[in-house]
Amino acid sequence: MSSIHPALILLFGSLLLPLLRGNARKTWLILIPVIGFINLLGIDVGTVRSITFMGYELEVLRADKLSLLFGYLFHIAAFIGAIYALQVKSHVKLVTALMYAGSAVGAVFAGDLLSFFVFWELLAVTSVFQVWMGGRKNSINSGIRYLLVHVSSGLLLLAGAALRYQETGSLDFGHMELVGLANWLIFLAIGIKCAFPLLHTWLVDSYPEASPTGTVFLSAFTTKVAVYALARGFAGTEVLIFIGTVMTMFPIFYAVIENDLRRVLGYSMINQIGFMVVGIGIGTPLAINGAIAHAFNDVIFKSLLFMSMGAVLFRTGKINGSELGGIYKSMPWTAGFCMVGAASISAFPLFSGFVSKSMVMVAAGENGMLGVWLCLLFASAGVFHHAGIKIPFFAFFAHDSGIRTREAPLNMLVAMGIAAFLCVFNGTFPWLLYSLLPNEVDYHPYSLTHVINQTQLLFFSALAFTYLKLSGIYPPELRSVNLDADWFYRNGLQRLNRAASWSLNGLNAWAHRVVVEGLVHRLNHFFRHGPARFLVLLMRPYWKLHGLSEEELIHREKALYVQAELGAFPIGITACLAVIMMAVVLLGLLPKPG
Amino acid sequence: MNSIGNDKETPGSEPEQEKKHIFDEPKNLYRLLGIFFFLCWFLFLSDLLFLYLPRHSSFHEGIFNAEGTFGFYGTYGFVACVILVLTAKQMRKFLMRKEDYYDE
Numbered sequence: 001m002s003s004i005h006p007a008l009i010l011l012f013g014s015l016l017l018p019l020l021r022g023n024a025r026k027t028w029l030i031l032i033p034v035i036g037f038i039n040l041l042g043i044d045v046g047t048v049r050s051i052t053f054m055g056y057e058l059e060v061l062r063a064d065k066l067s068l069l070f071g072y073l074f075h076i077a078a079f080i081g082a083i084y085a086l087q088v089k090s091h092v093k094l095v096t097a098l099m100y101a102g103s104a105v106g107a108v109f110a111g112d113l114l115s116f117f118v119f120w121e122l123l124a125v126t127s128v129f130q131v132w133m134g135g136r137k138n139s140i141n142s143g144i145r146y147l148l149v150h151v152s153s154g155l156l157l158l159a160g161a162a163l164r165y166q167e168t169g170s171l172d173f174g175h176m177e178l179v180g181l182a183n184w185l186i187f188l189a190i191g192i193k194c195a196f197p198l199l200h201t202w203l204v205d206s207y208p209e210a211s212p213t214g215t216v217f218l219s220a221f222t223t224k225v226a227v228y229a230l231a232r233g234f235a236g237t238e239v240l241i242f243i244g245t246v247m248t249m250f251p252i253f254y255a256v257i258e259n260d261l262r263r264v265l266g267y268s269m270i271n272q273i274g275f276m277v278v279g280i281g282i283g284t285p286l287a288i289n290g291a292i293a294h295a296f297n298d299v300i301f302k303s304l305l306f307m308s309m310g311a312v313l314f315r316t317g318k319i320n321g322s323e324l325g326g327i328y329k330s331m332p333w334t335a336g337f338c339m340v341g342a343a344s345i346s347a348f349p350l351f352s353g354f355v356s357k358s359m360v361m362v363a364a365g366e367n368g369m370l371g372v373w374l375c376l377l378f379a380s381a382g383v384f385h386h387a388g389i390k391i392p393f394f395a396f397f398a399h400d401s402g403i404r405t406r407e408a409p410l411n412m413l414v415a416m417g418i419a420a421f422l423c424v425f426n427g428t429f430p431w432l433l434y435s436l437l438p439n440e441v442d443y444h445p446y447s448l449t450h451v452i453n454q455t456q457l458l459f460f461s462a463l464a465f466t467y468l469k470l471s472g473i474y475p476p477e478l479r480s481v482n483l484d485a486d487w488f489y490r491n492g493l494q495r496l497n498r499a500a501s502w503s504l505n506g507l508n509a510w511a512h513r514v515v516v517e518g519l520v521h522r523l524n525h526f527f528r529h530g531p532a533r534f535l536v537l538l539m540r541p542y543w544k545l546h547g548l549s550e551e552e553l554i555h556r557e558k559a560l561y562v563q564a565e566l567g568a569f570p571i572g573i574t575a576c577l578a579v580i581m582m583a584v585v586l587l588g589l590l591p592k593p594g
Numbered sequence: 595m596n597s598i599g600n601d602k603e604t605p606g607s608e609p610e611q612e613k614k615h616i617f618d619e620p621k622n623l624y625r626l627l628g629i630f631f632f633l634c635w636f637l638f639l640s641d642l643l644f645l646y647l648p649r650h651s652s653f654h655e656g657i658f659n660a661e662g663t664f665g666f667y668g669t670y671g672f673v674a675c676v677i678l679v680l681t682a683k684q685m686r687k688f689l690m691r692k693e694d695y696y697d698e
Contacts, residue, residue: 138696256682257690329615365652373652381674397617448643449650453667456637460668463634464675466627475683481696482689490696 003042005049005061006071006109007119010036010078010102017098018091026086032098033079036105040071048111056171059111065438066292070108070228072436073296074101076422077220077303084307084415085213093133097217100126104221108228112171113161113186116229120157120189123222124150130214131206139209145490146206150222153192160185176233187234194226194277195270197246201486204254204266208319212310215262219269219302227276227295231438236283244281245375247274252382254484259320259477261391262309265302268345268387271379272298278376279360282367285439290359292437297352297426301344304419305391308338311408311416312395318403321390321477326400334408335396337416344423346388346458347380352423354454355430355445362443381461388458389465394477532564638668 013032020028045068049061063071078101088094103126107119124147131143163182165171176183195203203223207215234240251267251274258264272294279291311334312327313319328335340351347353357380364373407413426433434441468474536557543553616622641664649662660666 252678253682253685256679257686328617329613362652366654368653368657370653370658373658377670378674378678381671382678385675385678447650448647452637452640452643456641456665456667457671459630459634459637460671461675462630464672464679466630468676468679473683474679475686478686478690479693480686480690481693482686483691484689 006040007106014095014098037075062111067108086411096129121154134210142209149202157189190229198485207266208262212314240281244274244277248379255386287363289437293356304341315405321394325398328396330405340420342388346384352426
C-alpha cells in the first residue's frame, strides 16, 4: 500500500525532462515508465482510494484485474514508445507523450465518472500535440479536427455523467444498461474514441499526420482506453456485436486501396478494435477475456507495425506505397520486425494475435452467431491481406524504388525488438497473459484443428494475393485520397457553407438590388416627383381650358413643378389632409352606436 | 528497375558496387513461390487428417455443418480475398479523388 497513484509518475515525472540534458534526459525518459511500472506492481486488486472534492466523494483509484491489466499494458507501451523516441529533441513532444500515457493510466483506474472524465479530457489535450507536432503537410489542420472530435466526446461524457448523477445520485463508473439519455450519451462519448463506424474518421485522418514517434504513442492509448471503458460499462450490450462486426468489415476494403501505409494501419486498427467490440458485446466470460487479451496484444503488434513504418518514414521521408519498395535491402532488421508484427496481427500460430482473436471467434461460434462468425472470418482473411501482406510487401519488397538508405537508428531497432519479442512471447506462452485476464479461462488455443484451420485460411488468403498480383488484377498503389465519412464534415460541410453562402448572399444581393437600390430609390423618386407630376397633370387640362398659349403653359408647368418639389404648398393643405386622416381613423375606431 | 543489369553495365556509377540482394536473383523468387505453393497444397491436404482425427467445430451440432467440409477454411480465405480486392477495386471508381482533394 506504499504505492502512489499510478498516473502521477507518468504525468509529473515527464515534467522534469526539460530540465535535463543529453544522456541524463534519455535515461530519465526510459526510467519514468519503469518506475511507474514498479510502483504499479505495489497496487493490488481491490485497492480503493478516494478524495473529497467539492462535496463529491471521488474514487480516483479503484484497482481490479481489468484496470490493472490495462495499467501494465500502458506502462509497457510507454516504455517501448520512450525507447523509440529517444532521438526526439522536442521537449513538448516528449513531455506531452508521457503525460498522454499517464492520462490513459489515470482513466483506467478512475472509479467514478467525474475522475474518468478528467482523464478522458486530458487524453485529448495531451495527445493532440503528437498530431500537431507531426511536421507533415496537414498536421495542424488534422490536429484541430482531432481535438474538436475528442473535446466533443468529452462534452458528451460530461453531459451523460451529470444526467446520470441527477437520476441516480451516484457517479460510480460501473456496468450500465443502454437505456435512457444519460447512458446513451456516455455510450456515444466512448463510441467516438473507440472509432465506431462513421465516428471513426478522426483516427485515419490524424494518425498518419503525426510524426514517426507520435503515431506510436497515439496508437497505444486512446482507443484502448475506450475499449476498457466499454468493457467496464457496457459488457454484454447486444448492439455492440453489430457495431463491432461492421468495424471489422468496412475498413479492410479501404485498406486495400489506401496508399499511405500508416493510414492502412489506421484502417486495420479499426478492424482489430472491431473484434474487441464484438467480444465485449457478446459479453460471456470467454468473449470478454478475448476482447481484453486482444486489446493487450493489439497495442504491442500495432505499435510494432507503426514503429516499422515510422522508421521507414524517418529514414526515407516517404510513406506512400506508390513511392516505396525494395527497402529490405537497406533496412533488413526493420523489415524483419515488421513481418513479425504482420504475422501477429494476422494471427499466425506462434504469434500473439492467434491466442487472443480466436477467443472472440470461438465465443461467437459457441453462441451460434453464424453471420457474425462468417464476417469475422472474412475480416481475419482480409486483415492478413492488407496488414499482413500489403504493408511489408509494398514497403520492403515489391518493385525496387531505387531508394537506398541506412538501417533504422539503434534505439528504434531496440524498441521494435522488444515489441517483436513480446508478440512472439504472448503467442507461444499465452498463459501469463491469460492469468492476468479478468475472468477465469479454460481456453487452449493450440489445438490441431485450430492450427490447421487458421494456417489454411491465411495461406490461401496469401495465395489469392499472389494470384491477383501476378495476373495484374490487383489494384496498383496510386497517389490518391479515398473518400470516407469525414467527407461530410471536411467537404460536405464546406459545400453546405458554400451553398449557404451562395444562396444567402445571393438573396442578400438580390434584396439589396431590389429593395435598397430599386424600391427605395423609386419610392424616393416617386415621393419627390410624383406629387409635382400629379399636380401638373391635374392642372394641364384646366390651363388649356383657359386658353393659355403653349409657351405660357410650359412656363406655368415648370413653376408649379418647382413649387411642388420644394414642398411649398400652403400649410393649410397639410392641415386639411391631417384632419381628414384623423376623422377617418376616429370614425373607424369609435364604437358603433346601438 | 532491374538492378542486376545496371550494376554490371555501369560500374562506378555508384561509389560502391551495390551488393546483390536476395530477390535481385529471380531464381530465389521462384524458389520462394515454389515453397509457398507447396505449403498451400500441404495445408489443403492436411485436412485429410480429420478423416481419422476428431475435428473440433466452432459451432454446436447442426448450425453450420459446412465448417467441417474438406478445405473449407482455405476456400473461404481465397474467395474472401478475391471478393475483397475486386470490391475494393470497384470502390475506387466512386471514392478515389486526387491527392490534393481536400486542400483549399
